[in-house]
Amino acid sequence: MGRIFKERTSVDEALKRFLEKISPLRKTEEISLEFCTGRVLAESVVSGRNVPHYRRAAMDGYAVRASDTLGASPANPVLLQLSDRVEEGSAFWVHTGTAMPESSDAVVVVEDTVTTGDIVEVKAQVYPNRNVAQVGEDIKKSDLIFEAGHFLRPCDAAVLASMGIDRVKVFQKPVVAVIPTGDELVSREKIVDVPPPGMVLETNGLMTDLYVEKWGGTSRYMGIVPDNPESIKKAVEANLDADMILLSGGTSVGIRDHAPEVVASLGELLVHGIAVSPGKPTALGIVDNIPVVCLPGYPVAGLVALYFFVRPGIRRLASVQNPPELVLKRRLVAKISSKIGYVNFIRVVFEGDRVRPLTGAKAGALSSVAKADGFVLVPENVEGYEEGDEVDVFLIE
């Protein structure tokens, strides 16, 4: 009646096999800069303009001919005539950004001047180009400003806008089908009361849906599919127009666990059984070139699979470079015991400047994640950590 995992692939190896099969999407769309945060440029951007496009004052003060200020100092100020243009012996008021008058070549900052009537007393010498921004100083026409694949941040939108660009070509977001499976599941929309014994509310799909959106995918959150191979097969086939398919539940080795075998029957099952705890029943496969992740039904195990495989998978599809992992170094308030041969995902809470492992938290206890601020990963070959050990803490986002 039961089958047992024949293999147990390491996390790194499983991820490698999975990512090898995923190609970045090439579908693009053009969007307005107002919506570009978090999107990925599909083409490089070469500036069609100089920025600034005119020679401008970089400070508030007086545009002058630098040669007129030779030797000026507080003790020996140079007197210039306030004027509406610049020629020998004259000064022209400029604020930051003003176009420099033609024959001027420097700005004396206002702090180094005293103006009485139309006489400007200059108390500091300036060299040519002092406090002047040259044409193209920030960006030169024909400069390559962004390469294709650049991840757009709000400050990048301003750079693009400064070049007169209003719309950019970006990669489309990957469409990720989220398919909850399980005879025991009840839709939250269809029930107001506590479900009968043996039945539970569908919640993993909701969590998955929200992480997909958070990580830059477009989620297609499907209805519940019963635990039989034919229904699961139909649900997968109906979503082969998506860019990734996530089957939640039915990944273990029980009689109702059909997701991995369906993947195997429709395409290629790359990995089933991963050396991570919780999360071991996770399966990874490919159907019609579409990556498929079978997420364990236990919510914490599902969360682990989301972090370890779905997030990098979405990033690969979306051409998002993996950002450097940001971790906090924290000392443990209590020891962690860990299962050798598995990467152990340990939930932790902050406690002052240390972290406390949530021990005794089971894979089914999603409430332990709600309590947790972050997690610590104990490598496969480490038995655990002692109280006081410094560990890398990842935040749960």
Added chain:
Amino acid sequence: MGRIFKERTSVDEALKRFLEKISPLRKTEEISLEFCTGRVLAESVVSGRNVPHYRRAAMDGYAVRASDTLGASPANPVLLQLSDRVEEGSAFWVHTGTAMPESSDAVVVVEDTVTTGDIVEVKAQVYPNRNVAQVGEDIKKSDLIFEAGHFLRPCDAAVLASMGIDRVKVFQKPVVAVIPTGDELVSREKIVDVPPPGMVLETNGLMTDLYVEKWGGTSRYMGIVPDNPESIKKAVEANLDADMILLSGGTSVGIRDHAPEVVASLGELLVHGIAVSPGKPTALGIVDNIPVVCLPGYPVAGLVALYFFVRPGIRRLASVQNPPELVLKRRLVAKISSKIGYVNFIRVVFEGDRVRPLTGAKAGALSSVAKADGFVLVPENVEGYEEGDEVDVFLIE
């Protein structure tokens, strides 16, 4: 003609004075769990249910009476009768999540059994409650699950859903008015060609608008306001229904820099002139209890003010706890020279496992931010760092 900064407040002191004047918003709204990521709970959540709400199998296998398995081992298996209920000597097939039959008190995992016809050979002894999830094991009815002020993540949505909750009361997002000021500014929407000399495209407002949204505010991105006190005053007064007002540009001490004086005339100017480079002309104030930030017009200085003051201000309004600062420890490829008396904001790019400071990048050069992966802050009392020094790198998001 020019005024000089009388004071130069430290970043910490400026932020302290600003945050002291900001009260978290108390306006709430009810939203569906589908949209709760990144929102903040306005009330604590007490569970109205037990989760699980029934005693369930935690593994696939056979529900039994633990006492029936006494002494079972591979060498001495106990034989039980496969049945559709559990009484002395019988076993009932369960998969993970099945409601436990009434008189059963443990599950023998499938791996420890061999079933032939209706005889189940049990090869391991189990203790009472083994592989059984008790009612309320994850969440007990009346348990406090989240406190008011909890920042909601996708995994939290699943926890809420598991308690039968579909909608949550959250704090409203702060409405942040973004007001670009400057006679030299041209709206990107109104121009297709390069602006005339002395005129520039409005881009700081766009950057500000996108950061406000990214940091959890609702941006109200206004049209360009000319550089005169009366117009700026009107624009501020027209936005006193917002929760925060950002004036971009006109913060320095030139004749066209009116934003801080307008704030002073309408309310209280808390700080003008901050010991950060770039970003010195930043001003902070309060009008009608509404926090106002005057952002320098130089784009990098504006970015610094956004990071240092607007982000914490929005978080305070939105009741978002400041998350722990995530930094990368990296060694410098080249030295950094820094101005004593100022926190220096140094843009850096990754270069292998080190970072290179973008030296010579001026405050006006937003393109240097586009190139930058992150920034390093050099404290006020530090002259700089040497090549090879390890520094904290903040990512530019």
